[in-house]
Amino acid sequence: MSISLLLEMAASTNPDRPAVVSGETRLSAAELSTLADGAAGVIAASGARHVAYVGTGGEMLPLLLFASARARVAVSPVNYRLSTEGVQSLIERLPDPLIVVDDAYRAVIAGGRVMTSAEFLAAAKTAEPASEFPDPDSVAVVLFTSGTTSRPKAVELTHNNLTSYVTGTVEFDSADPADAALICVPPYHIAGVGAALSNLYAGRKMVYLKDFSAREWINLVGAEGVTSATVVPTMLDRIVTVLDTETGPESGHLPTLRTLAYGGSKVALPLVRKALSLLPEVGFVNAYGLTETSSTIAVLTPDDHRAALGAEDGDAMRRLGSVGQPVPGIEVQIRADDGTVLPPGEAGELFVRGEQVSGKYTDIGSVLDADGWFPTRDLAMLDAAGYLFIGGRSDDTIIRGGENIAPAEIEDVLVEHPAVRDCAVVGADDPEWGQIIVAVVVPMPGVEPDSDELRAHVRAQLRGSRTPDRVVFRDELPTNATGKILRRTLLEELATESTTASKESA
Structure with missing residues (x-):
């Protein structure tokens, strides 16, 4: 089964149902399908063997997914946050691509077959339509892994991979007519691709927020009657902060929101508990997946969250920290x-x-x-x-004195200290132990934690070998767009600081 069929089913069943909202753009399922046919014609006429997209998404992501499929070529949303060299290095790995780029990022494209998003949309409205059904076993999407520790890998996802995920987790046309999903994950992440395909298949209006801010996110929930949304941990943290600190009718209360999924990286349990307390009527979902698995492979459901939060049994309580x-x-x-x-x-x-x-x-x-x-x-x-x-x-495993130590084991304990807002544990090189445990801590606002107190807090709950050798403080942790902590960046910063300190003491 090809992803082309997902749009055809949606357009033929409920052609007038709203499909995409992105800024001033509003498209019904039928309008999206017609535009995708024209866009497929543009791609086919270009002679390209691949489509690359550099931009913030919105209506461009579902359009390019379906247009590329109907032109029988694969598409690659590329991380627009990379440097010019980084973007170019990824595009150069794609076979003879048509590059579609938002105006804001046109300068990062050095050459090749290029159209701005505005030019592509204009051409799609007048082009000779094309609508082919690709081989279900052919590649539909190529996504580059985040590359936080090595050269990004190009993951190939076939039509069968993607449609197996969608049809296995979503019932066709199952959404209520008023249902709306707010999508703010970046287009180059598998969660963005999965959201575009699964929400369309369910018959749910997709509302895009291309540049995330917690305040605008809250406003859009109200303005568009959003019933479900997906966020990464850093977004959830900012939304919770706004809901917890701002006054007004919206604060702590999003009346239409029924489901809020979070994922992309590990979420600290204090943040999860705070979110649950602020939004008791919302069903929270922890979704775990990888690029290579076409999105979600495990889910902690709303019922699971409530059961774990209210449990008295230790094993049941711990499931709040699972991915279901x-x-x-x-x-x-x-x-x-x-x-x-x-x-x-x-x-x-x-x-x-x-x-x-x-x-x-x-x-x-x-x-x-x-x-x-x-x-x-x-x-x-x-x-x-x-x-x-x-x-x-x-x-990420730390090997200290020959003992393997998982950073998450220490992080889960450290983040429960009332003075800690966020933390990451890394292994820094050490001539005696091989590696030592360094806890990088973001304190709660207005708090100055004591390093020895934090070390004692960990020692009281874990074996002494798990106690951080050092504790350093930061205003924030370096993360990528999906909330994953950039541990390599932390290690590079720590190494630089150590070198500087050594020179100053010499």
């Missing part, structure tokens, strides 16, 4: 270093399998094993009830 249970069609295994499948309660590497899982990279090929399992490189554990707990990336 696998979605339909997804199998999971936790494996030891030697490949042995581990039982519940034991931590190892997470492997996943299912139709929505790609595991294939351009220039690398498939990394699935002989039985179709994908190695996520995430450390994880399943509890006895099948709830999945993610412990961070295997690359």
